Amino acid sequence: MKNKNQKTGISRRNFIKGFGGGIVGTAAVTSSFAKGVGSQAGPHGSTVHGPGKVKISMQVNGKNHSLEVEPRTSLLDAMRDQLGYTGTKRVCNRGECGACTVIMNGKTVLSCSIFAMDADGAKIETVEGLAKDEKLHPLQEAFVKHDALQCGFCTSGFLMSSVALLRKNPSPSRDEIRHGVSGTLCRCGTYPNIFAAVDDAAKTMKRGG
Numbered sequence: 001m002k003n004k005n006q007k008t009g010i011s012r013r014n015f016i017k018g019f020g021g022g023i024v025g026t027a028a029v030t031s032s033f034a035k036g037v038g039s040q041a042g043p044h045g046s047t048v049h050g051p052g053k054v055k056i057s058m059q060v061n062g063k064n065h066s067l068e069v070e071p072r073t074s075l076l077d078a079m080r081d082q083l084g085y086t087g088t089k090r091v092c093n094r095g096e097c098g099a100c101t102v103i104m105n106g107k108t109v110l111s112c113s114i115f116a117m118d119a120d121g122a123k124i125e126t127v128e129g130l131a132k133d134e135k136l137h138p139l140q141e142a143f144v145k146h147d148a149l150q151c152g153f154c155t156s157g158f159l160m161s162s163v164a165l166l167r168k169n170p171s172p173s174r175d176e177i178r179h180g181v182s183g184t185l186c187r188c189g190t191y192p193n194i195f196a197a198v199d200d201a202a203k204t205m206k207r208g209g
């Protein structure tokens with residue numbers, strides 16, 4: 001018998017693959033390499049961007065994108081609203097909950113708290129890039145197996161911080177897992193299941209799964 005989510009076409013398995021629903025200022029002074037329309041020389045070799053849009057490019061999950069953003073646009077908003085990567089969630093939108101965690105140039109970042117302009121030329125990894133050829137990443141499989149999500153708003157953040165953790169430390173202890181994902185909060189309180197899932201996935205990946 002189909003459950004409620006399956007009837008609407010949104011299965012737990014699809015959700016975890018990234019199938020989700022879904023700084024302020026008029027100008028910015030940076031030393032970044034963003035170019036644009038709205039950029040001009042500023043003091044001391046800096047560049048003033050805005051208030052017009054600035055052309056940037058970035059690679060997301062191996063795919064190149066060019067876009068124009070206002071200088072105040074966060075990486076999160078650019079990815080979700082302009083590029084359609086809605087698997088990364090906007091929850092607190094002020095750097096406190098970790099739900100918007102993505103991997104940028106190999107390191108985890110809170111995408112709500114950095115300018116899209118500062119991701120110009122960057123390589124970004126999001127939850128949508130984890131499954132390959134319809135096969136879930138071992139961490140995604142383990143989250144399903146251990147029932148490590150309820151509402152799911154924190155899930156992509158936990159998955160991306162866990163991916164980064166296991167790249168650095170393929171055999172983490174339970175304390176190292178807790179510490180490794182500690183920047184992400186789960187209001188539904190699924191922490192024991194999340195820690196068990198990461199532990200299980202680490203073992204599967206070590207076996208080559």
Ligand code: FES
Nearest residue numbers: 093096097098112
């Ligand atoms: S949405 Fe970015 S830290 Fe909460």
Ligand code: FES
Nearest residue numbers: 150154186187188
């Ligand atoms: S599953 Fe709801 S916030 Fe974590």
